[in-house]
Amino acid sequence: MRLRREEWILGLAIVLLLIILNGMLIAKYHALLSVVSEDYGKILSYNYQLSGFDATTYSILTEWGMKYEVLRHPLLPYLMYLPYQLNQLLIAMTGVNAALYIAAAIILGFAFLTTICLFRILHELVGIGKGDAILLTVFFFSMAYVLVTYIATDHFGISLFLILLSLYLIGKAWKEGRVLKTWQSALLLILTAGVTLTNGAKVYAAELVARGKGFFRWRYLLVVVGCGLLTIGMGLWEERVYVYPKEQAEKQYFKEHKAEMVAKARENHQRYKRAPWVIHKGKPLGKGSLLKWTDKTTSRWETLKENVFGESILLHEEHVLDDILKSYRPVLLSYHSPLNYVIEGLIVLLLLAGICCGFRQRLLWMCLLGILPDAILHLGLGFAINEIYIMSAHWIYVIPIAIGYLLKVHRGVRILIAALTVYLLIHNIGLLIHWMQQPVVSIGFWFD
Numbered sequence: 515m516r517l518r519r520e521e522w523i524l525g526l527a528i529v530l531l532l533i534i535l536n537g538m539l540i541a542k543y544h545a546l547l548s549v550v551s552e553d554y555g556k557i558l559s560y561n562y563q564l565s566g567f568d569a570t571t572y573s574i575l576t577e578w579g580m581k582y583e584v585l586r587h588p589l590l591p592y593l594m595y596l597p598y599q600l601n602q603l604l605i606a607m608t609g610v611n612a613a614l615y616i617a618a619a620i621i622l623g624f625a626f627l628t629t630i631c632l633f634r635i636l637h638e639l640v641g642i643g644k645g646d647a648i649l650l651t652v653f654f655f656s657m658a659y660v661l662v663t664y665i666a667t668d669h670f671g672i673s674l675f676l677i678l679l680s681l682y683l684i685g686k687a688w689k690e691g692r693v694l695k696t697w698q699s700a701l702l703l704i705l706t707a708g709v710t711l712t713n714g715a716k717v718y719a720a721e722l723v724a725r726g727k728g729f730f731r732w733r734y735l736l737v738v739v740g741c742g743l744l745t746i747g748m749g750l751w752e753e754r755v756y757v758y759p760k761e762q763a764e765k766q767y768f769k770e771h772k773a774e775m776v777a778k779a780r781e782n783h784q785r786y787k788r789a790p791w792v793i794h795k796g797k798p799l800g801k802g803s804l805l806k807w808t809d810k811t812t813s814r815w816e817t818l819k820e821n822v823f824g825e826s827i828l829l830h831e832e833h834v835l836d837d838i839l840k841s842y843r844p845v846l847l848s849y850h851s852p853l854n855y856v857i858e859g860l861i862v863l864l865l866l867a868g869i870c871c872g873f874r875q876r877l878l879w880m881c882l883l884g885i886l887p888d889a890i891l892h893l894g895l896g897f898a899i900n901e902i903y904i905m906s907a908h909w910i911y912v913i914p915i916a917i918g919y920l921l922k923v924h925r926g927v928r929i930l931i932a933a934l935t936v937y938l939l940i941h942n943i944g945l946l947i948h949w950m951q952q953p954v955v956s957i958g959f960w961f962d
Contacts, residue, residue, distance in 0.1 A: 517630065524648055525629040528655050532625050532664050535943075536618040538950035539564075539665055546954060547572060548611050561956050563837045565659075566901035567666035571620075575601045575613040580756040582669070588749035589708025590669055617667040624675045625664040629655070631678035632911065639685045639877050640918035646928060650914040650921070653931055656938035657913075658829045659906035661946065673713055674907040676706045677884075680717050681911075685877045688724040696734055700741040707745045712891070713908065714742055716884035723880045795900065809896030812845060817899055820846045823858050825903040826910060829942050834949045838901045840957050845900045857937060860930070864917050872919030881916075885909040 517525075546561050554576050562569040574581045574591060578598040582590050597616050604612040629651060636647035654660055663670045680702045687694050694702070699721055707714025721738070722729045729735075799808040824830070824847075831850055833843035849855060872878040888908050891897050898905065920927055 520644055520648065521630050521633060524633060524651060525626045528629050528652070529622055529626050531655075531943075532622055532661075535661065535665050535946060535950070536622060538947065540614045540618060542950055542954065543614060547614055550605055550609065550611050554611070559957075561954050563835070563840050563955060563957075564666050565662060565835045566837055566839065566898075566904040567662075567668040567670070569667055571617050571667040571669070572613040574598060575616055576611055580752055584752035584757060585746075585749040586711050587669060587709060588711065588745060588752055589705070590672075591752075593672075593709070621664055621667065621671045624671045628664075628671070628675045628678055631675065631682050632914065635678065635682050635685065635877070635915060636918045639682070639689060640872075640875075640915060640922070642918050642921050646918070646921050646925075649928060649931055649935070650918055653917075653935040653938070654911070654914045656935045656942065657827045657906070657910060658938075658942045659826045659903050660910060661942055662835070662904075663907045665946075668904075669709055670904070670907040673706075673710045674911070676702075676709060677713060677716050677908070678911060680706055681720055681877070681880055681884075684717075684720040684724050685880060688876060693725050693728065694721075696737050699734075700737050703738060703741050704745055707742060708748070710908075711745065711749065712887060714745065715887045718742075719884040719886070720880040723876050723883060799895065809899045812896060812899050814893055816846045817893065817902060819858075820848065821903045822893075823862055824849070824854075826906040827861060828854055828857060828938065829945045831945065834945045841955070854941075857934065860934065861913065864920060864927070864931070865913050868913075868916030868918065868920040871923045872916060875919060878916060878919065881912045885912060 543562070546557060549557070551557060555573055558569045558573055562572070570581050571594065574594050575598050578591070578595060580591055584591075597620060601612050601616055604610065604616075632654060633647050633651050636642055636650050637644055640647075642650075655664075663674060683698070683702065684694060693699075699717070703714050703717045706717050718738070725734070795809070797809070797811040799810050820830075828849075829835075830847040832847060833841065836843035838845060869878065869882070885908070888905065892899055892902050892905060917927075917931065921931075
C-alpha cells in the first residue's frame with residue numbers, strides 16, 4: 515500500500531510525539547535495565563512499574579524463551595526472535611543491553627502503522643473527509659491508554675495494529691463488493707490470534723458481518739476454523755513442551771521438600787497478606803483453574819465510570835501509572851475535578867450518538883460484535899477487572915470510528931472533538947511527563 519503525503523505527515527507527527535515520550539521512559543529506566551545480568555528477570559520484576567503492563571518483551575529480548583503466557587500469545591515469542599538476535603549482537607559489540615531501545619523501535623513502528631490504518635478506516639470506509647479523519651486520529655492518540663500502549667513494552671500495541679488491519683482489509687473488501695480470499699482471512703486470523711488468542715474472535719466477528727451466510731460455507735469454515743484450532747494447538751504444544759516440564763519439576767521439588775515448602779508457604783501467607791497483589795484481588799466466582807481469575811465483588815458501574823471510560827481515556831491525577839499489583843493505588847479512583855467527569859460524559863455521549871448514526875453500517879457492527887467477548891470476559895466474568903484500563907487497545911478504537919459516523923451527519927461536532935482533543939493531550943501528556951521525571955520505585959523490599 516503506497517502511503518499518501520497526508521498519511522506520512524500524520525504518521526510521523528504522532529510518532530515524533532511518541533519518540534519523545536519513549537525517550538523519557540528510556541532515560542528513566544536506562545541505568546537499571548540496560549545491564550547484562552543473570553538476575554535481569556528479578557531486576558525487571560522489582561523495578562519495572564508502568565501501570566499493569568508486563569516487561570516480558572524486555573526479558574525475552576535479553577534471554578529468548580517462552581516467557582509470554584503461551585496459551586494466550588502462542589506466536590509472539592517467535593516474532594521476537596530476530597529482535598532478540600539483534601540485541602545479542604549489540605550486547606557482544608557494546609556490552610550494553612539494548613532491550614529498551616529495540617522494544618521502543620518495535621512499538622514506534624507499530625504506532626506508525628496503527629495511525630495509517632485508523633486514518634484509512636475513517637477516510638475510506640467510514641467516508642469522512644481527510645481533515646476530519648486526521649482530527650479523529652489525533653483524538654484517538656490523545657486518549658490516555660492509547661498513548662501509554664505505545665510507550666509500554668507489552669504486546670498491546672501490536673494487537674491494536676492487527677485488529678485495525680483486519681478491520682481495514684475486511685471492511686475494504688466488503689465495500690468493494692467482494693470478500694477476502696480464504697487464505698488471506700486465515701492468515702489474518704493466525705497473526706491476530708497468534709499475538710493475542712482472544713483477538714482472533716474479532717477477525718471471526720468481522721468476517722461474519724462481511725460474509726453473512728457465506729461465513730458458514732463448509733470450505734470457508736474448514737480452513738478458518740481449522741486455523742483457529744491450529745493456533746490453539748500451537749499454544750497447547752508450547753505449554754506441553756516448555757511449561758509442563760517446569761511445573762512437574764516444581765511439583766517434584768515440593769514433594770521432596772514438603773515440610774520446608776509448607777513452612778515457607780505459611781510464612782509467605784503472613785508476610786504478604788497485606789501486599790498489593792493480595793488485597794487488590796476481588797473475590798472469584800469459584801476455585802477452579804480458570805474461575806480463580808474471575809472477580810464478582812468489584813463494582814461494574816464504578817469500573818465503567820472510573821476505569822473503562824475514565825482512566826482509559828483520561829488519567830487520574832493521583833497514582834499515575836502505578837501498577838495495581840505492585841503499589842497501593844486503589845482499584846477505583848475518583849477525579850478531583852468535576853470537569854473530568856464532564857469530559858468523560860461528553861465522550862460517552864458522542865460514542866452513543868455515533869452508534870445511533872452508524873447503526874446500519876456493517877463496519878460499525880464488525881467493531882461492536884468484535885468487542886462483545888471482551889465485555890463478557892472483563893466486565894461479566896471479571897477477568898483482570900482490577901486493571902481493565904490496560905486492555906483499552908482491544909476496544910477503544912470503536913470510539914473514533916463511531917464518532918466518525920456522527921461527523922458525517924453533524925459536521926459541527928468537529929469543534930467539540932477538537933476541544934476535547936486539546937484537553938486530553940494537555941492533561942494526559944502533562945501527567946505522563948511528570949511521571950517520567952519521578953525516580954523508579956522498587957518493590958524489592960518485599961522480598962529482601
